Amino acid sequence: MRTRSIALSRIESETFDVCVIGGGATGAGCALDAQLRGLKTVLFDAGDFASATSSASTKLVHGGVRYLRQAIAELDVGQYHVVRRALRERKLMLHNAPYLAKPLELLVPCFSNYEVLYYRIGMKLYDWISGKSLLFPSRYVSREESIRRIPALKPEGLVGSVAYADGQFDDARYDIALIQTLTECGGEALNYARIVGFEKASDGRLMAAQVQDRISHRRLTVRARAFVNATGPFSDSIRQLASPGIEQRLRPTKGVHILLPVEGFCNGDALLIPKTDDGRVIFAIPWLDRLLVGTTDDEATLQDEMVVKREEAEYLLRHLNRYLAKPLTTDQIVSGFAGLRPLVSSAGARNTKKLIRDHEVELDKGTGLISVLGGKWTTYRAMAEDATNAVQQYLGGSVAKCITRHHPLSGSQGWTPGFGEALATGYRVSPGTTRHLSEKFGAGAKKILDLAKQNSHLASPLVEGLAPIQAEIVYSIRQEMAMTIGDILARRIGLQLFDWRLAIKAAPVVGSYLAQELDWSRTQMQQAVEDYINKTNRLLQTIGLRPEHVDLEHAG
Incomplete structure (x- = not known):
């Protein structure tokens, strides 16, 4: 990646095909895809790269077991497609940056034979939907092996567990790798650069962005043929900047995670708490020598402070402790984080836990602004592919083939597990x-x-x-x-x-x-x-x- 001063100088002297707003997973993915298709691309982020939603995930590369359960329970085809697409993308994420993403086996503890049967059937369906992207098949794990693999598990009443595969990754570093790859391919990227306005042509279409450099306190004008809004939960702000009065589309939710000492989970296996009192799921995952526990999913606003409150930490521990031999306490928490998710509500959805994690690519026909709304980390690449297809259609040319499915990210070349x-x-x-x-x-x-x-x-x-x-x-x-x-x-x-x-x-x-x-x-x-x-x-x-x-x- 170029130094910031050099990047700023290059950006000021160029006109671009595509200007991507947002340097999180979606924005970085869009910018890389566009650049690889031959479009001269620049990316801006109002803060640091991955400084908001994209570094506040559960660190899982997954299809979404909860979404599959909702798809079955509510006969929701939309949720099924979210799971199916994410499971296909999961394997690509692991392949394109193997030093940052790896397979993970998760155990679902069962306290009755009915639970064993229920979760075995559910996870076999999860395997089946994975198709050729299956990492390894789910299986039943005996009571003894479950306790050996996760010594912290409560033995009383435990019948066994069902193990299944998903992926795990370092979200912030993965985003940095995307940005690095973008600049190595000739694209430009600048953090701490906020979009504060747009210039429009006589027909109302966007032709330039006014960018406030938060480091030098200078304002620059950046011209581009197409603008992509990939700002996650902040997408409505950019949409309204381009088209004042436009209807809001997002319902942000807040998710929190806490980190604790990893004792009792030291073998690298993760735990899925399959159901909380309010119908959610919680993960307890060994991550970089800590135990990561999350997440919550509550309605929030852009003005809410992104901190973990004591009652939120207690909620997570209360549900996790039901499965542990020795309860964990808030005094053992060593770190935590909170973030907003960019959810788009479906018709009639009232509860945030029922909001679809799928995405939508919106074209504002008046201004030409292309907004990527909703989505999740695992499907960032597919979202970027859809958005870049929309960009090329908007620009009037043919849609070039996307090559990001099998494009190793910076740091992957020459890397091996040893x-x-x-x-x-x-x-x-x-x-x-x-x-x-x-x-x-x-x-x-x-x-x-x-x-x-x-x-x-x-x-x-x-x-x-x-x-x-x-x-x-x-x-x-x-x-x-x-x-x-x-x-x-x-x-x-x-x-x-x-x-x-x-x-x-x-x-x-x-x-x-x-x-x-x-x-x-x-x-x-x-x-x-x-x-x-x-x-x-x-x-x-x-x-x-x-x-x-x-x-x-x-x-x-």
Whole structure:
């Protein structure tokens, strides 16, 4: 990825075929698809790439077991098609970035023979819908093996479990890989660049976007032949910017997740809680040496603060603890996150848990704005294909063949499952560090280790005893357009999701590197550190945990 200043300079001097608004999964997928079809493409995000919905997922690449259950119970063909399409896309996601996505086996605990029969039939149907995209078949797992694989399971009354396959991935890093791939293919991308207005031709069609650069505080005009609105839950805002007064289409919902120590789930197997009191499902998934538990699904607005509240954490733990031998408590929570989902309501839908996760590509015939509404991470590529087809039809040319089905993402070339182990023999860092780098950056991990080789100080751990090293900070700034402490700790390295308190401890170190690389003053650096610590302490406090006290006078 180009540095931000170079990218900004190139964007200002060009006219584009396609301008994509939104740098999350859908936007990044659309921009890559368009660029690969020969359309000169630029992408903007008002914040950091994947800084909202696209880094707040359950980290699953899945068809959606709950959607299948709803399809059967309500004879809903729409939900069935959502599941079928997602299961086809699941395998492509795993194939195109194998260092970021992998198969995962989930266990559904059963406490009666009826439950065993019910879930076996359901999961066999899930297998059947997968067709040739099946990862591996579902199966019955005995009581003894279930407890051996998930020692935390409550043994009382347990008959056994039904195991089935889905995928798991690092959502933020997957999005960064999409952006990296886009720029490697000649496209342009810029974060912290908000669309604040449009210019229209005499016939009312969009011809340029007014972009506010939030870093330099400059405003630029970017001309393009087509504009794609891929801003997820914020899509109505862009639609109304292009066509004031247009009807709103989205009903955002809020989903929260909490992270806890992974003890009792240390074998890598995940747990599906098949039904909550209000008819939802909850996942408990080992993820990057933590136990990820989620999610909720409640109506929300764009103005709601995206934090995990104590009552939301208690809801998740209350349902999970019914299946555990030893209950987990809110005091054990080390991190969490919340995000909005861009759901489009179906006719007559009242409850958010019944909203369809399918997508729609909308063409505003008056302005030409193409909006991608709804959808989910697993189907990002299919959504992008539909949107790019719509772009080419709008531009009046023939629809070129989409090639993203089998297009490896940046970091995949040359990567193998043993890549991390191989790196450990050539660099003076721990095997844990090379494994971490391999799982985050793929083949790009070698570039980070080369930085550490040139400057031994960069081989130092970001936090003593943990795998991340300081070279990752420099690489993220120089090669991945990271501009803030949160960009690095939350989305590039992932330490914020691993442990809020450790992220606070690392903030002054990250701030000092940002100051060096971006030419910040000491005052700017201290303010950035203070802002990050205050924001993270807010996350601790809203979930009911004590804040972390830091001597800000000596930070950095």
